[in-house]
Amino acid sequence: MRNNPAFYLENRDIMDTDTKKRLLSSFAAAEEFIQGKAGKMGDVMKKKTGIFYMTVCVFGISLAVCGIQADGRQNTSESQEEIQEETQEETQEETQEETQKTVTRPPSDNEELMADALRRSYYEGQDKRAFGMFQKNIFKKLINDWTCRNLKNAVWSYDSFAAYQMLDADGNSLSDKELYYCTYCADEGQCGYIVLAYDGGGLQRISSAETSYSYDLDSNMEAVLAGLEENGIDPASARAARVGLTVGDNIQEAIRITDGEGHECICYFGKEGVSFEGSSGF
Structure with missing residues (x-):
């Protein structure tokens, strides 16, 4: 019986139970078929057929075992690679999160409240008819003429559009016109602004200047909020206006x-950045 492949399979822990059952069933069917044929062929043929049967079965078992071992090694290797990749990704994500927490300080509730209040008042000019007119193609093409600069790929920064006030040292208005303001940017880091007058039917250039950075509220919000904390401005009722x-x-x-x-x-707006002064006495 020890020469029987079925005996070999039953007494070796080389594969899972389901695979072993399928092979045993196949061997039993093959043996029954061969014995039936061999009975008609004589003892010599029966012996040769038995040897052939044993050879085929052992070969099949060897292939099955090799396949199982190879699959096991492959599955183990793939599992290890997946675990390594997941571990590396988790480590990178944790490192990025820690870096962001260290570098970026989340705004406080008061800062967010004040920032929203400042934006609503500062950019009220974008709700006026002048803003819609300023976005027409004719004014897009006038940027180099109006800024008196030969700028490459210059564009208006429409998000910065705001009402503008020209005031004297006492806070009195120096213009009876409806004034507006917008910044621009171009290649090579060039930027600046323009002051416009709106008369209901068109826009007229009042002045323009090139600047070292964008003279805009949102572009400098972090520095603005830091300065306001030192000046006792109420976050809920804060208002901002662009002035000259x-x-x-x-x-x-x-x-x-x-x-x-x-x-x-x-x-x-200074050459290097924003700075603050207390009560103006207006």
Whole structure:
């Protein structure tokens, strides 16, 4: 019986139970068929047929075992690679999250409240008819003429469009026209702004200038909020307006910020960045 492949399979732990059952069933059927044929062929043929049967069965078992072992090694290798990839991805994600937490400080509730209040008031000009007119193609093409610059790929930054006030040192308006303001940007980091007058039927250039960075509220919001914390501005009632303050022969570009409690401060656009001054006395 030890020469029987079925005996070999039953006494070896080389494969799973289902595979073993299928092979045993196949061997039993094959043996029954061969014995039936061999009975008619004589003892010599029966012996040869038995040897052939044994050879085929052993060969089949060898293939099955090799296949199972190969599959096991392949599955193990694939599992290890998947675990390594998942571990690397999780490590990278955790590192990125920790870096972001370290570098970026999330805004406080008061800062978010104040930022929203400042945006609503500062960009009110985008709800006016002048803003719709300014977006027409004719004004898109005038950017180089109006800025008096030969700019490459210059475009208006429409998100910065805002109402504009020209004020004297006492806070009085120096213009009876409806004024607006918009920044622009171009290749090689060039940027600047233009001041426009709207008369109901068209837009007229008042002034323009090139700047070292964008003179815009949203572009400098983080620095603006940091300065307002030191000036006691109420977050819920804060308002912002884009202004040009005339001091002697100079015009200082700035944002005038007030609140419902009577607090006020001026955020100046300087050459290197924004700076603050307390109550202007307006």
